[in-house]
Amino acid sequence: MKRVPLWLLLFACSSASHVRGQESAQPSTDEAAIRATVAAYVQAYGKHDAQALADLWSPEAVYTNRLTGEEVVGRAAIAEQFAALFKEQPELKLDVNPESIQLLSPNAAVEHGTAKLLSPQGEPEELKYTAVYVKRDGRWLLDRVTDGTEAEAPSHYEQLKSLEWMVGTWIDQDETAQIETECSWTKNRNFLTRSFSISIGDRIELSGMQIIGWDASTKSIRSWTFDSDGGFNEADWTFKQDRWFIRNKGTLADGRKASAVNVMKPVDADSFTWQTVERTAGGELLPNVDEVLIVRK
Numbered sequence: 072m073k074r075v076p077l078w079l080l081l082f083a084c085s086s087a088s089h090v091r092g093q094e095s096a097q098p099s100t101d102e103a104a105i106r107a108t109v110a111a112y113v114q115a116y117g118k119h120d121a122q123a124l125a126d127l128w129s130p131e132a133v134y135t136n137r138l139t140g141e142e143v144v145g146r147a148a149i150a151e152q153f154a155a156l157f158k159e160q161p162e163l164k165l166d167v168n169p170e171s172i173q174l175l176s177p178n179a180a181v182e183h184g185t186a187k188l189l190s191p192q193g194e195p196e197e198l199k200y201t202a203v204y205v206k207r208d209g210r211w212l213l214d215r216v217t218d219g220t221e222a223e224a225p226s227h228y229e230q231l232k233s234l235e236w237m238v239g240t241w242i243d244q245d246e247t248a249q250i251e252t253e254c255s256w257t258k259n260r261n262f263l264t265r266s267f268s269i270s271i272g273d274r275i276e277l278s279g280m281q282i283i284g285w286d287a288s289t290k291s292i293r294s295w296t297f298d299s300d301g302g303f304n305e306a307d308w309t310f311k312q313d314r315w316f317i318r319n320k321g322t323l324a325d326g327r328k329a330s331a332v333n334v335m336k337p338v339d340a341d342s343f344t345w346q347t348v349e350r351t352a353g354g355e356l357l358p359n360v361d362e363v364l365i366v367r368k
Contacts, residue, residue, distance in 0.1 A: 102172050105180055105204055105211045109169075119161070121153035129205055129212040164189040178206040186218070227285035228260040231292065233310065234283065236337060237263065240368040243345070247271060251368070261285075283308070300324040306333075313337075327353035334362075341367040 108127060115123035125146045134143045143152055156163070169184035181203050188196040203215035243250040252267045261284060268278040279298035286293045292308035294317070304321020314336035323329050331350040337343045347360035 099174065101174055101177075101180065101206075101211070105172055105182070108204070108211045108213075119157040121150045121157060124153050125150035127213060129207060129214045132212070132214050132216075135215070135217045160190065162191055180204045180206075180211065226259045226261055227287075230285040231260070231263060231283070234263060234292070236340065237265070241365050242368045243363055243365045248276075250365075252365075296321070298324075302329075304329070323352060329353075338364070 112124065112127050115127070128146055128149055130146055131144070132146065132149065134149070135141070143149060166187040166189060167184060168186070169182055171184075172180060172182045174180045181201065183199075183201055186198050186200055188198065198218050200216065200218040202213055204211045205214040206212075237254045238256065239254060241252045241254070249270045250267065251270070252265055254263055254265045256262075257264060263283040265281040265283065266278070267281070268275050270276065277299055279296060281294055281296040283292065283294040285291075294306045294308065295303070296306070296319075297303045301324035302321060304319045306317045306319040309316050309318075314334055317333040317335065318330075319333065320330045321328075329350075329352045332348050334346045334348065335343055343365055344362050345365055346362040350357035350359065
């Protein structure tokens with residue numbers, strides 16, 4: 072079935088369907104007038120009266136299809152599109168759920184809602200829409216309508232979900248010091264962030280932030296770490312057998328280059344081990360750091 076722009080069918084639903092989005096409170100006079108425009112729109116659509124529908128738009132009204140970028144401008148063009156639609160697909164129906172009507176000024180208002188396009192020849196198509204009204208000579212008219220559900224934001228969750236167990240707060244503590252790490256997802260689950268702090272007694276000696284993400288160019292997991300002393304590094308993550316190997320290269324606060332391999336092994340849902348090997352700083356080989364057990368707080 073040829074896709075029909077939502078604006079051609081806007082508000083073409085029963086009055087009961089339209090008022091689903093109405094709040095229990097009594098609407099203002101202007102809101103009631105806008106709903107009266109909607110009722111007139113529904114009646115004209117039911118009669119397939121293209122000109123009556125177009126007369127409910129302002130003379131210079133613009134419809135924009137967000138998905139295709141197509142624009143239709145002016146009442147004459149709108150009437151023409153309606154007439155073509157009713158001739159080509161006379162059985163089309165629309166169910167609309169207006170979610171809000173907001174008065175922006177005495178002469179402007181905006182409505183947001185969801186519409187479902189129904190046809191005997193295909194599956195229902197659900198779209199978001201935004202309708203802007205203007206008040207002309209005491210009448211509320213459609214002035215701008217935009218339809219089309221925006222593309223879903225891309226996510227690299229599938230590539231990172233093997234590290235989801237790290238989300239939460241973790242503790243490594245002995246008699247003299249405590250290391251606390253907190254891990255969480257960013258929006259769209261495209262990155263994991265880990266904040267950390269090293270405390271001696273009641274004083275934080277060092278803190279920092281790590282960002283873990285998927286590098287689409289190398290098809291690998293990478294991380295970037297920054298500490299409160301001014302040092303930073305980046306690392307490549309690989310999983311072998313039962314543990315993660317995190318190969319770090321960076322710069323210390325004093326300018327020396329440094330590298331290390333962190334080995335992280337999940338033990339169960341609430342603990343993992345951590346060891347640092349192959350450490351260098353300024354070209355000098357440093358001792359390994361013994362394996363420690365880190366537990367969920």
